[in-house]
Amino acid sequence: MAPQLGDKIRELRTKQNLLLRQVASKLDVDTSIISKMERGERPIKKEQVATLAEILNADKQELLTLWLADQVMDVIKDEQFADEALKSVTKKIKKGK
Amino acid sequence: MAPQLGDKIRELRTKQNLLLRQVASKLDVDTSIISKMERGERPIKKEQVATLAEILNADKQELLTLWLADQVMDVIKDEQFADEALKSVTKKIKKGK
DNA sequence: CTTGTCTTGACAAATATTGGCTAATATAAT
DNA sequence: ATTATATTAGCCAATATTTGTCAAGACAAG
Numbered sequence: 198m199a200p201q202l203g204d205k206i207r208e209l210r211t212k213q214n215l216l217l218r219q220v221a222s223k224l225d226v227d228t229s230i231i232s233k234m235e236r237g238e239r240p241i242k243k244e245q246v247a248t249l250a251e252i253l254n255a256d257k258q259e260l261l262t263l264w265l266a267d268q269v270m271d272v273i274k275d276e277q278f279a280d281e282a283l284k285s286v287t288k289k290i291k292k293g294k
Numbered sequence: 295m296a297p298q299l300g301d302k303i304r305e306l307r308t309k310q311n312l313l314l315r316q317v318a319s320k321l322d323v324d325t326s327i328i329s330k331m332e333r334g335e336r337p338i339k340k341e342q343v344a345t346l347a348e349i350l351n352a353d354k355q356e357l358l359t360l361w362l363a364d365q366v367m368d369v370i371k372d373e374q375f376a377d378e379a380l381k382s383v384t385k386k387i388k389k390g391k
Numbered sequence: 392c393t394t395g396t397c398t399t400g401a402c403a404a405a406t407a408t409t410g411g412c413t414a415a416t417a418t419a420a421t
Numbered sequence: 422a423t424t425a426t427a428t429t430a431g432c433c434a435a436t437a438t439t440t441g442t443c444a445a446g447a448c449a450a451g
Contacts, residue, residue: 198389199382217428227411232428239409258375265370265379266386272365273387278355282362283384285296289367290376292295314397324442329398337439 202246202263207235209253223252241267299343299360304332306350320349334364 200208210220221228224245233239241249246264250257273279297305307317318325321342330336338346343361347354370376 198386216426218426228427229412229429230410233430236429238429242409262375262378262382265373265375266382268369269366269379269383270386272369273362273383276362278359278362279387280384281359282366283380283387285359285363286366286370287377287380287384289295289363290370290380313395325396326398326443327441333398335399 199263199266201237202241202260202267203235203237205255205260205263206249206253209255210235213253215253220249220252224248296360296363298334299338299357299364300332300334302352302357302360303346303350306352307332310350312350317346317349321345338364 210217217231218228221231224231230239234241234245241264243261243264246260247257249255250260273282276282307314314328315325318328321328323342327336331338331342338361340358340361343357344354346352347357370379373379
């Protein structure tokens, strides 16, 4: 199953032997913030995702899609009629909105 | 296509010849707020949807589903990879999250 | 022109979000 | 065990967003 964006970022970072503080300085935020982002404790801003893709040499589109999926999940988690609503939205956007 | 929640509410209200201020008082908000809710200019709170279903003798589940679809739309509108993200989320929730 | 309904915009108060700091906790090496 | 480095947790202040209230405007009916 598709991971959450935070998991993906941590995976990319550790595979390249980068430290939190190294990524943090490039992203210009405190180390603790990145740590929280990776663990899903803090939301990640869209522009930050793009920057992270560059820092980590990752596919920007892939990360942005994960990011968006996280946003959607935030909205529908714990919702009883999530499936119905998703279906309806899917239809709607296929028609060019 | 499924209407937005606001449209549906206005439809229900006018068909029953109810005035904004009548619904407003039952919902305990200012008239202007309802007006904006119906036109999608102000977000509607989840609890308010349930109350509105009672006031308007509508199906609570239907309204809540419309409400949720609106929430999702807010997130994905203007997003390039909306379809991809939606697909992934749909899969994820089918597996019981 | 008066009345009633609905809409709109401006404003302030309340709430939420954000990031930084610092201290605490791991983890690893010697 | 001590040192060095990495990560995480908690709290605070600044900022942004949301919220409701109010007054004024638009519009139609009589």
